[in-house]
Amino acid sequence: MAITSWQEKAQEARDYRDASLAKVKPPIGPLPLSLPVNSLELPKQHLTPREYELTQEYDAIQLLAMLKEKEVTSEELTRAFLRRAALAQAAVNCVTELMWDDAIERAKFLDAQAEPVGPLHGLPFSVKQQHGMRGKPCHASYVAWIGEPSTINPINDILWDAGCVFYVRTTEPQSTMHLECNNNITGRTVNPYNRNLTPGGSTGGEGALLGYGASVFGMGGDIGGSVRGPASNNGVYGFKPTSKRLPLRGMKCAMIGNETVMPTFGPLTRRRETINLFMDVVLTAEPWRLDPGLFSKSWTPVSLEKPLKVAIQWDDGVVKSHPPMLRALREVAQACRNAGMEVVDWVSYEHEKAWDILSRLYFPDGGLDTIEVIEKSGEPLVPLTEWIINQPGVRKLDIRKLWALCGERDAYRAAHAAHWSDTADADRHEVDVILCPAVPGAAPPHECARCWDYTAQWNLLDYPAVVFPVTYVDAQKDPANAEYTPLNSQDKFNHELYDPNLYGGAPVCLQVV
């Protein structure tokens, strides 16, 4: 019996992807041999005006209204997003499977219904490959798992029952524990604004797809910033809810059962209101009836009764934010003041300690479970997998050491909660939200995303956090700070990454916690 090398297995997955892309009619292209640094000029050239309009101009909620008013059919809309997704793949390598036949069949079915089947009736919806898809394989970016079936994913089923059209599945990095998007199967996904920068990860394919305008509504997963990092790097909205609100089953990964820090699904969108729509659709389906481990609580968007007290986290005390991020913070802080809000400075509470606890909680088996899946096929570890598993504190623990580590986590959580409560000392008004970066700048160059803390802090504390777009890097407004003296080696690494010309035009987002 011939032994299949890992390279041959990886090729099978790429062949599967390419066969799915070959269905596109009319086909995309031809594209220039040398792709432009900024891929966003391509859609206008390679799509019909109507396709461009449908995919470029509207948000999910507007498209749903148009579908309802029959200004567009689900089939026409789906075909437009399918073609733009195919173009996105050619431009930034973010697709693992284009669901051409399935999506068009589904759209036709929905168009034929007399009544809407649910609140997402006819809307194209994109999903990270790792989350599986009924009847499709799911490898979660491990070569060893290529050809394995998807597990049942209740949240996919809920979205389907609400009437969406699944049309594309997107890339993620090896181990899904990078803030970038590179693996041995599909290779590297790049940022649509600048192919020399990363789209982020682990939900990097979704991030790039939304940044590229090839999706208005997608879903990723987040255990350290995997929804919010890509949202920030690609200039879209991304939300990480509190854990145990959304069903988690169906998320294929190593270390299933490791629950000392929990991942959660979360949406990526073009507009804030669509986040509410996502949460409302999923929670109205009462997922706690399927998974008793979830909290039974419907989605209640906040309505502000008095002006917020907003605390600005300029940096985390470890790694300083880049100039365009500091400008974004200043601009939004001023906008908050103009809107009558109180704006104060946030004092970060021992983020280095938080990261030490969290990185040890990520891999209490010393990374063994992950490494075994990688070694099973013979594929090599990619550099950022090696980097995260080799964080200084990571050790293989026995159960009692794990319990002690959970104790450290809980003590940190309680201390941070007290730190937050103490903000009410002066005026009896506790800080309502923290406004902070999700990454310390715009999207970094490849292999350089090593600053988890701005997002991961809120996973350790299990606070909900949302990313929203603010501005773009502007070489004029955001010169490098040549006078700056780095605080430490991590800060030096991050500081030296910044070059206003390299980053120019890249989106800059902020995070509300």
Place this chain on the structure above:
Amino acid sequence: MAITSWQEKAQEARDYRDASLAKVKPPIGPLPLSLPVNSLELPKQHLTPREYELTQEYDAIQLLAMLKEKEVTSEELTRAFLRRAALAQAAVNCVTELMWDDAIERAKFLDAQAEPVGPLHGLPFSVKQQHGMRGKPCHASYVAWIGEPSTINPINDILWDAGCVFYVRTTEPQSTMHLECNNNITGRTVNPYNRNLTPGGSTGGEGALLGYGASVFGMGGDIGGSVRGPASNNGVYGFKPTSKRLPLRGMKCAMIGNETVMPTFGPLTRRRETINLFMDVVLTAEPWRLDPGLFSKSWTPVSLEKPLKVAIQWDDGVVKSHPPMLRALREVAQACRNAGMEVVDWVSYEHEKAWDILSRLYFPDGGLDTIEVIEKSGEPLVPLTEWIINQPGVRKLDIRKLWALCGERDAYRAAHAAHWSDTADADRHEVDVILCPAVPGAAPPHECARCWDYTAQWNLLDYPAVVFPVTYVDAQKDPANAEYTPLNSQDKFNHELYDPNLYGGAPVCLQVV
């Protein structure tokens, strides 16, 4: 330096207790040398008529109304409960510390306030010793921990801020992992209805205290039935909320950090409405601000909009309920039908498998952490500690085996949820609640409480469950079933325990899940 034996250390804790009881004025007694089987005849003889009335006739909510109307002062009420608690200690051995001076000082302080400090203003409140008390020691019934300080307990602080008077701390078993109440420090707590039966555990001291009428409102903890078992054995209400609703910090025990199955605090009360009061007081304090791991959701009592569909779990498929329990189920089922509810039979879903998973989750370190605390002082393991640690499946696991076990747990939870949902197949009306025993009969004789499943099943699934009193064992109505053929050895053990004369007069309760 002289080495203190474990016996001497245990004596120190008893001396501490006895010194606290010596403060009682006027002192209790003298009691008969040979205590009666049923201790409930003593209070009328040994308390003043007013003390008896105050402690016997009212529920917490009624007492709060009387305090508000100044029909009684907090001091008078507290002194009455202090004296009845001292009598309870003499009769059934349920007290670790009587807080005579502290409680009276607190009551006087509250009486002196112009306005109530909170919704529990002036009400005596009893607490399990393990939960600690500001400024007091806490040994959690391990000899090794005698003399150690209490850790901060946010739920105690919330109750205090609501105006309660802590006046007594109560017993629990060694390791707090028994459904009885025996340890090497305070010895055995017995059932107030019948000293040959157990009050249950681990919140056995509270159960006995409430059963004895020496408390109207107390708090225990529950990871397998430790609130509900004692409530059932002593004929009072007991509630186990879903985990992560109430703050857990301050519950002193071994294996801190083991969170694959979570304990929770819970109230014991004389009336159903007082459970709502407890939950409302604690959740109105927004404990999630102190502990970000908690769910932020206020307490919303259920109001019934249409008749319930009630499923009766006659037994768990493993151990059959005793005759008085079956009668209680029949009586309540009939009452439900009379109230217009639909009543169906519940089919238990693989409870043996559930117990196997749960018992392994209790001790994934093979019991090592618990045994070490016990061995540290040299005290011996009491029989039920040995029994629970030696459940057939219990093994010391490495982290990856623990993850696999969590996977088994989640698969069981999902399968059970589907089993429940399937009850809607016939008529599109899902079962709303399960009505079932909390123990397969009345309180069992000492050393015989080996049936965890009726309560622990709902800990594994993390469903809220409440126990309420129904009836008493009646030798006439509840003869033994001589014809019965046991299903298995556990069932045989349980079946042979039943003797209508031994159990006569003991309370019988049911559980709603």
